[in-house]
Amino acid sequence: MNIKQLSLVTAVSALTFSTATNAVLGPIPIYLNPVEVSSNHFNDLDTDATFASEIYTEEDIKNSNSKNLYDFLNQNTSIAITPSSGNRFTQKIDVRGYGLTDGYQNVVITLNGRRLNNIDTAIQDLSVININNINRIEITKGSGSVVYGDSAMAGAIHIYTKKSVGTVATVATGNYGIQTASISAGHSQDNLDLSILIDTQKQGGFGVEDPQGNKDKGKQTNKKLGVVFYPNKSTEVLFDLTQSNLDTRYPNFLTLAQFNENPGQNSSGRVYTHQKTNYDIYNLKIKSQINSSLGVSLNTSREVKDSTNSYYLWSDIVTYDTPTKNDYDYRTADLSYNFKSGNIKVDSGLTTFNGERKGSSDTTTKDNIGVFGQGAYKLNNYTYSIGARKESVNYAYNPNSGTALSDGHNLKAYDIGFNKKINEKTTIFSNYNVAFQAPLIDRFFDWNGTFNGFMNPSKSKTVNIGLNYLTNKSKTKVTLFRSNVTDEMYYYSGGFKNTNIDKSHKQGIELQNKYQFNPKLLTNVNYAYTKAIIDEENEASGTYNGKDLPMVSKHNITLSANYNIDDKSKISLTHKYRSKAFSEEDFANDKLQKQKEFKSTDIGYFYKHNKDLDFTVDIENLFKNSYGTWLRDDIIYPSSFTRNIKAGLTYHF
Numbered sequence: 001m002n003i004k005q006l007s008l009v010t011a012v013s014a015l016t017f018s019t020a021t022n023a024v025l026g027p028i029p030i031y032l033n034p035v036e037v038s039s040n041h042f043n044d045l046d047t048d049a050t051f052a053s054e055i056y057t058e059e060d061i062k063n064s065n066s067k068n069l070y071d072f073l074n075q076n077t078s079i080a081i082t083p084s085s086g087n088r089f090t091q092k093i094d095v096r097g098y099g100l101t102d103g104y105q106n107v108v109i110t111l112n113g114r115r116l117n118n119i120d121t122a123i124q125d126l127s128v129i130n131i132n133n134i135n136r137i138e139i140t141k142g143s144g145s146v147v148y149g150d151s152a153m154a155g156a157i158h159i160y161t162k163k164s165v166g167t168v169a170t171v172a173t174g175n176y177g178i179q180t181a182s183i184s185a186g187h188s189q190d191n192l193d194l195s196i197l198i199d200t201q202k203q204g205g206f207g208v209e210d211p212q213g214n215k216d217k218g219k220q221t222n223k224k225l226g227v228v229f230y231p232n233k234s235t236e237v238l239f240d241l242t243q244s245n246l247d248t249r250y251p252n253f254l255t256l257a258q259f260n261e262n263p264g265q266n267s268s269g270r271v272y273t274h275q276k277t278n279y280d281i282y283n284l285k286i287k288s289q290i291n292s293s294l295g296v297s298l299n300t301s302r303e304v305k306d307s308t309n310s311y312y313l314w315s316d317i318v319t320y321d322t323p324t325k326n327d328y329d330y331r332t333a334d335l336s337y338n339f340k341s342g343n344i345k346v347d348s349g350l351t352t353f354n355g356e357r358k359g360s361s362d363t364t365t366k367d368n369i370g371v372f373g374q375g376a377y378k379l380n381n382y383t384y385s386i387g388a389r390k391e392s393v394n395y396a397y398n399p400n401s402g403t404a405l406s407d408g409h410n411l412k413a414y415d416i417g418f419n420k421k422i423n424e425k426t427t428i429f430s431n432y433n434v435a436f437q438a439p440l441i442d443r444f445f446d447w448n449g450t451f452n453g454f455m456n457p458s459k460s461k462t463v464n465i466g467l468n469y470l471t472n473k474s475k476t477k478v479t480l481f482r483s484n485v486t487d488e489m490y491y492y493s494g495g496f497k498n499t500n501i502d503k504s505h506k507q508g509i510e511l512q513n514k515y516q517f518n519p520k521l522l523t524n525v526n527y528a529y530t531k532a533i534i535d536e537e538n539e540a541s542g543t544y545n546g547k548d549l550p551m552v553s554k555h556n557i558t559l560s561a562n563y564n565i566d567d568k569s570k571i572s573l574t575h576k577y578r579s580k581a582f583s584e585e586d587f588a589n590d591k592l593q594k595q596k597e598f599k600s601t602d603i604g605y606f607y608k609h610n611k612d613l614d615f616t617v618d619i620e621n622l623f624k625n626s627y628g629t630w631l632r633d634d635i636i637y638p639s640s641f642t643r644n645i646k647a648g649l650t651y652h653f
Contacts, residue, residue, distance in 0.1 A: 035055040035057065035136075037049050037053055037055065037138055037140070038138070038158075038160075041147060041336065041338060041347040041374075042345050042347070042376050042385070044376070044383070046468070047427050047468040047470060048383055048419055048421075048427065049419060049429065050376075050383060050384075050385045050417030050418055050419045050429050050430075050431050051140055051141070051142065051143035051415075051417060051429070051431050051433075051464060052140070052141040052142055052143070052155075052429075052464050052466050052477075052479040052481070052510065053138060053139060053140050053141070053477075054077055054078060054137075054138075054139040054141070054477075054512065054526075055136070055137070055138055055139075056072075056076065056077070056136065056137040056139075057135075057136055058134065058135050058136065058162065060076070061131060061134055061137070063522075063562045063570075063572055064076050064560070064572065064574065064604070065572055065602075065604025065605075065606065065616055065618050066131060067131070067172070067178075067180060067201075067618065067620070067646060068126075068127065068131050068180075068201060069126045069127075069129050069131050069134070069159070070088075070091045070126055070127070071620070072131060072137075073093070073126075073137075073157075074091075074576060074600075075558065075560075075574045075576050075600065075602055076524070076526070076558055076560060076574065077139060077526060077558065078095075078139075078141075078510055078512075078526050078527075078528040078556055078558070079093055079094065079095055079139070079157075080093070080094040080095075080100055080103070080553060080556055080578055081093050081094075081100075082100050082598070082627075082629055082639060083250070083629070083637075083639040083640075084123055084629075085250065085273070085629065085637045086216070086250040086251050086628070086629070086637040086638055086639045087248065087250040087273075087275065088203065088218065088248075088250070088639065089125075089127045089201075089218050089220055089246055089248045089275075090123050090125060090127070090275070091123070091126070092104050092123055093107060093109075093123075093124070093157075094154075094551070094552070095107045095139070095141060095154040095155055095157070096141055096142065096154045096155065096481065096483065096506055096508070096530060097154075097483075097506035097508065097530040097531070097532035097549065097552045098153070098154050098488075098506070098532070098549075098552075099532065099549050099550060099551040099552050100551040100552075100581075100584075100629070101490070101491075101550060101551045101584045102121075102489065102490060102491075103154065103551075104123050104124060105117075105121065105151060105437065105440060105489070106151060106153040106154045106437055106458070107151065107152070107153070107154045107155055107156060107157060108144060108148045108149075108150075108151050108152040108155075108156040108157070109124045109126070109156070109157045109158075109159070110148070110156065110157070110158050110159065111129060111159050111161070112159070112160055112161060112283070112285075113158075113285075113299050113334070114281075114283060114299070114301045114332065115148070115332065115353065117150075117151055118328070118355075118440070119328075119330075119355035119356075119357060119364075119365075119366040119440060119441050120326075120357055120364075120440050120441050120442045121440050121442040121443075122307070125244075125246075125277070125279075126159075127201065127220045127246065128220070128222050128242070128244045128279065129159060129161075129222075130182055130184075130197060130199040130222060132168075132170055132182055132184070132199075132650075133161045133162060133164075133182075133184060133197060133199075134159060134160070134161055134162070135160045135161055135162035136159075136160045137157070137158070137159055137160075138157075138158040138160075139155065139156075139157050139158075140155045140156050140158070141154065141155040141464070141479070141481070141510070142154070142155055142431070142433055142462040142463075142464045142481050142483065143155060143156075143415060143417075143431060143433050143462075143464070144156035144435075145389065145413035145414075145415065145433060145434065145435035145436070146372050146374050146387035146388060146389045146413050146414070146415045147347075147349070147372060147374070147387075147389075149351065149368065149370045149372070149389055149391045149411075149413060149436075150368055150370075150391060150393065150411070150436065150437060150438050151437045151438075152413075152435050153435040153436070153437050153458065153460040153462075153483070153485070154483075163186060163193065163195065163228070164184045164185060164186030164195035164196070164197065164226075165186045165188070166185070166186060166652060166653060167183070167184070167185040167186075167652070167653035168183070168184050168185075168650065168651070168652050168653070169181075169182070169183045169650070169651050169653070170182045170183075170648060170649070170650045170651075171648055171649060172616070172646050172647065172648025172649075173646065173647065173648070174618075174644055174645050174646030174647065175642075175644060175645050175646075176203060176204055176205065176206050176642060176644060177202060177203055177204015177205060177217065178202065178203055178204070178644060178646055179200075179201075179202040180199070180200065180201050180202070180646075180648070181199065181200050182197070182198065182199030182200070183197070183198055183199075184196065184197040184198075185197075191229060191230040191231065192227070192228070192229055192230070193226075193227070193228040193229075194226070194227055195224075195225070195226040195227075195228075196223075196224070196225050196226075197222070197223070197224040197226075198221075198222070198223050198224075199221075199222050200219065200220065200221045200222070201218075201219070201220045202217075202218070202219045203216075203217055203218050203219075204217050205217040205249075206264055206641070206642050207251055207263075207264035207265065207266060207638070208264060208265055208266050209266075210249075210266055210269075210270065210271045210272045211269060211270075211271055212271055214249050214271075214272060214274075215249070215272075216249055216250050216251045216272055217248070217249055218246070218247065218248030218249065218250075219246070219247050219248070220244070220245070220246045220248075221244065221245045222242065222243070222244045223242070223243045223244075224240060224241070224242045224243075225240060225241050226238070226239070226240035226241075227239050227240070234288055234289040234290070235286070235287070235288040235289075236285075236286070236287045236288070237284075237285070237286050238283070238284070238285040238286075238287075239282075239283065239284050239285075240282075240283050241280075241281070241282055241283075242279065242280075242281040242283075243278075243279065243280055243281075244277075244278070244279040244281075245277070245278050245279075246275065246276065246277040246278075247275075247276050248274075248275050249272040249273065249274050249275070250272060250273050250275075250637075251266060251272055251273075251637070251638060252266065252268050252270045252272065252273070252312070252637075253268075253631065253635045253636055253637050254267060254628070254636050254637075254638060255267075255634040255636070256593055256633070256634055256636060259626070259628055259636045259638060263626050263628060263638035263641035264638070264641060264642075270312045271312040272312070273309065273310065273311055273312065274309070274310040275307070275308070275309050275310075276307070276308045277305065277306070277307040277308075278305065278306050278307075279303065279304070279305050280303070280304045280305075281301065281302070281303045281304075282301060282302045282303075283299070283300070283301045284298075284299075284300045284301070285297070285298070285299045285300075286298045293339055293340055293341050294337065294338070294339050295337070295338040295339075296335075296336070296337050296338075297334075297335070297336050297338070298333070298334070298335050299332070299333070299334040300331075300332065300333045300334075301330075301331070301332045302329075302330065302331050302332075303328070303329075303330040304327075304328070304329055305327070305328040305329075305330075306325065306326070306327045306328070307325070307326050307328070308323055308324065308325045309323065309324050310323045310324075311324070324359075324360075325359070325360065326357050326358065326359050327357070327358045327359075328355070328356065328357050328358075329355070329356045329358075330353070330354070330355045330356075331352075331353070331354045331355075332351075332352065332353050332354075333351075333352045334349060334350070334351045334352075335349055335350045335351075336348070336349035336350075337349065343377055343378040343379065344375065344376070344377055345375065345376040345377075346373070346374070346375045347372075347373070347374050347375070347387075348371075348372065348373040348374075349371070349372055349373075350369075350370070350371050351368070351369070351370045351371075351372070352367075352368065352369045352370075353366075353367065353368040353369075354367050355367070357441065361399060361400050362397065362398060362399040362400060363398045364395070364396070364397050364398070364441045365395065365396045366393065366394070366395055366438075366440075366441055367393070367394045367395075368391060368392070368393050368438070369391065369392050370389055370390065370391035370392070371389070371390055371391075372387065372388065372389035372390075372413075373387065373388060373389075374386065374387025374388070374415070375387070381420055381421035381422075382418060382419070382420050382421075383418065383419040383420075384417075384418050385415070385416065385417045385418070385431070386415070386416045386417075387414065387415045387416075388412070388413070388414050388415075389412065389413040389414075390410070390411075390412050391410075391411050391412070391413070391436075392408065392409070392410050392411075393408060393409045393410075393411065393438040393457075394406070394407070394408040395407045395408065395441065395444075395454075397441075397444070397451075405444075405451065405454075407454040409438055409457050411436040411438065411457060411459075412434070412436070413433075413434055413435050413436060414432075414433070414434040415431060415432070415433045415434070416431065416432050417429065417430060417431025417432070417464075418430060418431075425469055425470050425471060426467065426468065426469050426470075427467070427468045428465075428466065428467050428468075429464070429465075429466050429467075429468070430463070430464060430465045430466070431463075431464050432461070432462070432463055433460075433461070433462045433463075433464070434459070434460070434461055434462075435459070435460045435462070436457050436458065436459050436460070437457060437458040437459075437489070438457045439454070439455040439456075439457060439489060442498075443455050443489060443498040444498070445498075446496050446497050446498070447496055448496075452497045452498060455487075455489060455498060455499065455500060456487040456500050457487065458485060458486070458487045458488050458489055458500070459485070459486050459487065460483050460484065460485045460486075461483065461484045462481060462482070462483040462484075463481065463482050463483075464479055464480070464481045465479070465480045465481075466478060466479035466480070467479075473515060473516050473517075474513060474514060474515045474516070475512075475513070475514045476511075476512065476513045476514075477510070477511070477512040477513075478509070478510070478511050478512075479509070479510045480508075480509050481506075481507065481508060481509075481510070482505065482506070482507040483505060483506045483507070484503075484505050485501075485503070485504045485505060485506070486502070486503055487500035487501070487502070488500065488501040488504050489501075490587070492539050492540075493585045493632075494539065494540055495539065499539060501534055501536075501537045501544075502535075502536040502537050502538060503534075503535040503536040503537075504532070504533060504534050504535055504537075504549065505532075505533055505535060506530060506531065506532045506533075506549075506552075507530075507531055508528060508529045508530035508531060509528070509529050510527070510528045510529075511525070511526070511527045511528075512524075512525070512526050512527075513525045513526075519564075520563055520564040521561065521562070521563050521564075522561070522562045522563075523559075523560065523561045523562075524558070524559070524560045524561075525557075525558070525559055526557070526558040527555075527556070527557050527558075528555075528556040529554060529555060529556075530552060530553070530554060530556070531548075531552075531554060532548060532549035532552040533546065533547070533548060533549065534546065534547050534548075534549055534587065537587075540587070540588065543588050544587045544588060547582075547587060547588060547589045548581075548582055548589055549582075549587075550581065550582040550583060550584050550585065550586050550587060550595075551581050551582070551583070551584055551595060552581055552582075553578040553579045553580065553581045553595075553597075553598075554579050554581075555577070555578070555579040556577075556578050556579075557575075557576070557577045557578075558574070558575070558576050559574070559575045559576075560572065560573065560574040560575070561573045568607060568608050568609075569605070569606060569607045569608070570605075570606050571603070571604065571605050571606070572602075572603070572604040572605075572606070573601070573602070573603055573604075574601070574602045574603075574604075575599075575600070575601045575602075576598065576599070576600050577597065577598065577599050578597060578598035578599075579597050580594045580595060580596065580597045581594065581595040582594060582595060583595050583630035583631060583632050583633070584629070584630065584631045584632070585631060585632045586632065591632060591633050592633050593630055593632075593633045593634070594630065595629070595630045596626075596627060596628065596630065598625075598627050599623075599625045599627075600620070600621045600625060600627075600640065601621070601622040601623055602618065602619065602620050602621070602622065603618070603619045603622060604616065604617070604618045604619075605617040605618070611652070612651055612652045612653070613649065613650070613651050613652075614649065614650040614651075615647075615648070615649050616646075616647065616648045616649070616650075617645075617646070617647045618645070618646045618647075618648075619643065619644070619645050620643070620644040620645075620646070621640060621642065621643050621644060622643060623643075624641065624642065624643045625640070625641075626638070626640070626641040627639055627640040627641070628640075628641075
């Protein structure tokens with residue numbers, strides 16, 4: 001489907017549906033009001049919070065016309081995201097300058113309160129989350145370590161899904177074999193809610209076939225069954241079961257000349273990497289309001305996962321696939337108490353995590369147990385908050401043959417902050433946060449699987465200073481931040497080992513603005529300037545000192561506009577820009593090639609035929625900008641280089 005065909009489709013749609021029945025969009029609703037933030041348990045409005053945040057509602061997500069969660073976060077937030085070595089189903093995330101190499105390890109991501117972080121360097125899998133089922137996304141920056149502990153150095157991303165009511169089916173198809181389909185159904189009767197969700201995403205491949213006849217194709221299927229029981233008016237019991245299956249292939253690296261010539265080629269003639277992952281996830285949540293002041297919540301979950309990756313190795317004599325299979329078993333239990341009396345709020349809790357990875361030659365475990373307490377106090381126009389956490393992390397490595405190893409850490413986190421209401425339009429806030437990241441189990445081994453020694457945990461100290469400004473037409477947030485980090489973890493390619501950066505820092509400014517020009521036009525600007533510097537590092541004889549951390553773009557800009565054409569249709573326009581950076585292994589900042597800047601423009605068209613039926617047409621990467629990940633000079637993993645066009649419909653039964 002080309003641009004001319006798309007224009008014809010849009011024109012015909014407009015003519016066909018001009019006499020449709022009475023459903024109307026009406027003016028764009030006001031999305032500028034303060035939004036409640038629940039991830040820190042205080043449930044304050046975002047403009048009253050003592051920390052920096054980005055909040056995205058169900059309507060924000062719907063207006064974006066994004067095809068999945070990765071696309072929404074990349075095109076609409078301050079977060080930097082890129083496919084991992086070209087794998088579009090598993091993408092790396094960077095918040096506040098920890099880099100697109102390892103930044104995902106320094107941010108906690110939760111789904112309805114359940115951690116998605118892994119015990120090894122496997123990336124959090126957001127493709128298991130259906131974007132049409134999301135109620136709200138909360139991004140807390142430079143905060144979250146008291147409640148969520150391990151890895152919340154940059155902050156946390158919290159995703160909350162909505163309860164299914166009625167039956168909704170969505171289908172879409174596009175070029176390059178892009179297909180999505182989902183159906184959700186919910187039923188409520190007396191004190192019982194039942195829901196079911198099934199969704200699938202497919203891509204047929206964007207490049208040429210490999211020697212086995214496979215393109216860089218993929219398919220993700222998710223199934224979820226949920227039950228909510230209300231034994232009385234103050235108690236809620238929730239159970240859900242999720243099954244997910246991923247089967248994807250992604251391409252090999254190219255040289256710069258090959259990338260510039262055709263990013264979709266397979267110049268090496270190698271077989272594409274093949275990944276297969278299967279999940280079974282069980283969640284049980286019990287929440288009860290004991291009285292008007294005290295509430296208690298218990299969340300437990302278990303995630304059983306198996307993952308197989310087939311990497312293609314070759315020499316002049318032999319070629320072969322080398323499958324690597326790991327089985328995972330994660331168990332969590334979180335108990336929290338919430339107390340509120342007048343202007344005082346107090347939360348405390350106990351969190352546990354037991355993670356196991358079983359490979360062909362060893363079993364490795366990581367166990368966390370933490371306790372926390374925090375309080376908030378409102379006095380006139382001030383809100384004060386303070387909190388602390390203590391967490392124990394223990395490791396055990398048990399090879400099938402050889403010496404068993406173990407290690408452990410006792411770590412602490414703190415947060416203190418305030419918010420002052422200047423007037424009805426303006427609030428200011430500031431907080432000081434201490435956070436930590438315990439090493440992931442892969443960090444103890446070199447590239448060949450040889451034990452390279454236990455590592456120190458990373459620790460950060462962050463200061464945020466910010467302002468919220470709200471009028472009847474606009475909502476603005478500005479935040480200045482600085483984080484001083486000790487023992488930031490990285491892979492030292494010169495010595496083929498994992499180690500720590502002795503001292504580093506990140507600093508920057510973040511600006512968000514939503515502006516409603518009139519009832520039809522709403523715009524959004526999100527800009528982040530981030531500088532990440534290595535202050536001291538003893539590896540490489542000090543040549544990294546004073547250098548920029550690789551894969552951190554100084555400028556990250558998102559621009560979007562939503563316009564209601566008439567009572568039935570609207571159009572959205574989004575542009576994302578991320579400036580150049582140093583390549584993944586370029587800690588000395590001396591490589592000839594840099595990480596290329598990211599540019600992408602998306603357009604979405606929405607038409608409401610009637611109260612039950614919606615139509616959409618979306619164009620992703622309108623100008624066919626090419627992008628890939630630079631590991632080093634002439635090692636480039638292509639990830640985006642096509643114009644993707646998709647048309648879909650949603651029916652509400």
